[in-house]
Amino acid sequence: MSSDSPLATPDTAPALPAEVPLDERDGRYLRQAIGLADLGRSRGNRPFGAVLVSPEGEVMGEAWCNTTETGDCTGHAETSLVRAVSPRYSRDVLAQATLYSSGEPCVMCAGAIYWSNIRRVVYGIDAWRLRAFRGERLDQRDAELSCRDVFEASPYAIECIGPALIEEASRSHVGAWKV
Numbered sequence: 001m002s003s004d005s006p007l008a009t010p011d012t013a014p015a016l017p018a019e020v021p022l023d024e025r026d027g028r029y030l031r032q033a034i035g036l037a038d039l040g041r042s043r044g045n046r047p048f049g050a051v052l053v054s055p056e057g058e059v060m061g062e063a064w065c066n067t068t069e070t071g072d073c074t075g076h077a078e079t080s081l082v083r084a085v086s087p088r089y090s091r092d093v094l095a096q097a098t099l100y101s102s103g104e105p106c107v108m109c110a111g112a113i114y115w116s117n118i119r120r121v122v123y124g125i126d127a128w129r130l131r132a133f134r135g136e137r138l139d140q141r142d143a144e145l146s147c148r149d150v151f152e153a154s155p156y157a158i159e160c161i162g163p164a165l166i167e168e169a170s171r172s173h174v175g176a177w178k179v
Contacts, residue, residue, distance in 0.1 A: 016126070016128055016129060017126050017128070017162075017163055019163055019164060019165075019166050020161055020162055020163065020164045021164070022122070022161070022164045022165065025057070026098075026100070026122050026161070026164070027164075027165065029051050029053050029059075029098070029100040029122070030100045030102070030122055030123075030124055030164060030165055030169075031165065031168065032049075032051045032059075032062070032100065033049040033050050033051045033062075033077075033100040033101055033102045033124070034049060034102045034124060034165070034168055034169050034171075034172060035049065036049025036050065036051065036062055036063070036064040036077065036102065037049035037064060037065075037077070037102035037103070037169075037172040038172050039064050040064030040065045040066065040077065041172060041176055043064070043066070043068075043069055044068045044069060045064060045065045045066055045067055045068045045069055045075075046065045046067060046068070046176065046177075047065070047102070047172035047173055047176050048064065048065040048076060048077040048078075048101070048102050048103050048172075049062070049063070049064045049065070049077050049101070049102045050062065050063050050064075050077035050078045050080075050081045050099060050100065050101045050102070051081075051099070051100045052081055052085055052094075052097050052098070052099050052100075052118070053097060053098050053100065054093075054096065054097055055096050055097070055098075060085055060088075060089060060097055061081050061084045061085040061088075062081065063077045063078075063080035063081040063084060064077050064080075065077045065080075066080060074108065076106060076108065076109050077101065077102070077109075078099065078101055078105050078109035078112060078113060079108060079109050079112045081099070082109075082112040082113065082115075082116045082118075083112075085116070086116055091116070091117035092117070094116050094117045094118050095117045095118065095119050096119075097118055097120070098118075098120040098121070098122060099113060099118050099120070099121050099122070100121075100122050100123070101121065101122070101123040101124070102123070102124045102125070102169050102172060103123060103124055103125045103126075103127075103130055103169065104123045104124075104125065104126045104127045104130065104146070104147055104162060104163065105121065105123065105147040106127075106147070107145050107147075107150060109147070110147035110150035110151060111150060113147075113151075113158070114150060114151065114154050114158065118158070119156065119157065119158050119159060120158070120159045120161075121147070121151075121158065121159070121160050121161065121162075122161045122162060122164060123147075123160075123161070123162035123163065123164065123169075124162065124163060124164060124165050124166065124168065124169025124170075125163060125166055125169040125170050125173070126162060126163035126166075127144070127146060127147075129163070129166065129170065130173065133170075133173040133174070133176070133177050134177050147160060148160050
């Protein structure tokens with residue numbers, strides 16, 4: 001990172017969020033999302049994956065970031081997942097599901113989660129730690145707004161759990177970004 005970067009000055013960067021412990025079920029499905037991130041990376045995409053799970057443990061859908069292979073800049077894992085499940089499940093059913101994401105959802109994905117009516121999200125690596133992998137290249141930067149900010153603007157509660165399994169979720173990003 002350049003020395004004039006606001007991310008490079010410790011007094012302007014927020015404290016990194018603490019890792020949240022998960023129960024066995026949440027850990028299992030978050031690891032599945034991390035596996036999808038690795039699959040997406042192996043296909044030439046950025047390393048992000050997402051899984052949607054019903055309260056009964058049924059996998060309702062899964063996706064990985066496919067922006068490189070499709071050329072669709074909106075092909076993030078969470079948004080692709082929402083596109084796939086929305087026609088198959090009502091908003092009432094989606095409200096009961098949990099979305100597991102290998103990384104903290106970006107602003108676009110958080111908006112898609114909100115519009116789908118999904119009310120519980122569990123994620124791996126947080127946006128601040130992810131920025132260390134992305135660096136300062138403009139083509140790799142994100143809007144610096146937490147998914148929690150988007151969810152807090154919702155008229156209904158969206159439970160947001162993370163960061164979790166940070167070390168496992170981080171492995172997908174090692175060497176995946178342009179320097």
